Every structure is written in structure tokens, then in C-alpha cells.
Amino acid sequence: MGLAASPAGKRIAVLASGRGSNFQALIDAVRAGSIPGIIARLITDNPEAFAIQRAEEAGIQVSILAFGSYPAKEDYEAALKSEMEDCDADLFVLAGYMRILPAAIVRAFPGRIMNIHPALLPSFPGLHAQRQALEYGVKVSGCTVHFVDEGTDTGPTIIQRCVPVQEGDDEESLSARILVEEHRILADAVRLFCQGKIRLFGRKVTIR
Numbered sequence: 583m584g585l586a587a588s589p590a591g592k593r594i595a596v597l598a599s600g601r602g603s604n605f606q607a608l609i610d611a612v613r614a615g616s617i618p619g620i621i622a623r624l625i626t627d628n629p630e631a632f633a634i635q636r637a638e639e640a641g642i643q644v645s646i647l648a649f650g651s652y653p654a655k656e657d658y659e660a661a662l663k664s665e666m667e668d669c670d671a672d673l674f675v676l677a678g679y680m681r682i683l684p685a686a687i688v689r690a691f692p693g694r695i696m697n698i699h700p701a702l703l704p705s706f707p708g709l710h711a712q713r714q715a716l717e718y719g720v721k722v723s724g725c726t727v728h729f730v731d732e733g734t735d736t737g738p739t740i741i742q743r744c745v746p747v748q749e750g751d752d753e754e755s756l757s758a759r760i761l762v763e764e765h766r767i768l769a770d771a772v773r774l775f776c777q778g779k780i781r782l783f784g785r786k787v788t789i790r
Contacts, residue, residue: 591619592776595671597679602633604677607765619776695730707735727771741767
């Protein structure tokens, strides 16, 4: 089972490690009919992730691959690749998934994995992007949806949204304002993918 908007829609699988607010934004967009697809599965590396509760409430299948239960990182990654293949998904969305995908997985699903990042890439990749932006002293921050490649937050940009940095901002306040825009542009990017409107040419993404 999965949360369905259209029986003919694309199959979407979401990878998340934590509270899953971006995952919830996708659930809501599918329910509203703005994403012509089915969220077929949630895959998580964290058995305590709140995203699991969100999935269960929405009737979405959950696969828990607890990272700590595998003897080595390579064993976890092999299990993850197998699980992703089993999903038969058209699109995989990293929504707060806190691990870097290995090259073998990226190569197995070219142009089919999206990530949401809380900065205007290529600035401030990696962890704590909002903190990086504040420490650097930028006046504008934001968020980016991009295709995943073999680097860390280096894949082709799909959509970006700017968020002004306000006087007195700290990491928490800036993160909260960026998160509002994350929810919007991630749903937009997934919608465009499901509508067949995204084209990828090398590093350039065009939207029909």
C-alpha cells in the first residue's frame, strides 16, 4: 500500500532519518492532488525516527534498516540498495536522510534521486549549513533541491529559494524560516518530476 493520488502516477520512495517534516510536506501534497504520484515506501536508518509515525498514519509501507544492526557500513549499504531496488520507485527523495549515499547506489538510479539542502548550493554544503551561512555573514540564505551525484551536495540544481538573513538571527530562527521554503520547493520539484517536466542535460536542469 501507499498514499495514492493517482493510480497512474509515479512511484515515490522517501529516505528519512529524523522527524520527517519534509516527508510530511510530500504526504500533504499527494493528498491535495498536487503531486500525481504514490508515496510507496519510507526507508529509514533510524528505528526511532518520527518519520515512521508519519508514514504509519498515512498508510505508507515502512522499511527500517537500523544502521547499528549491520556489522559494517558496506553491509548496510548493500541492504539499502536491495531495498531501494525492491521499491520499484520512479523517484527517491532524501528528506532529512543523514547518510551519504555510496557511488554504487547513485549509479544504480541516475537522475532518480533528489535531495533537499538548507542552503543555496554550491555555498555551504554538508552539515549545519544554516550555521555555516551565519558564521560567514551572508545576507541571503535559502534552500536547494538537487539531483544526487557522487559528491556531497554537488548534484545538478533543480529549484532554489532565497531566504533573507535577518538581524539577530541565530541558527534556530534561520533554520525555521528556511524550512518553510524547503517544504514548498521539495513538493514543487517532486510534482515537476512526476509530471515529466524535468530534463537533465549534464549539470543543467531544464523545466518544461
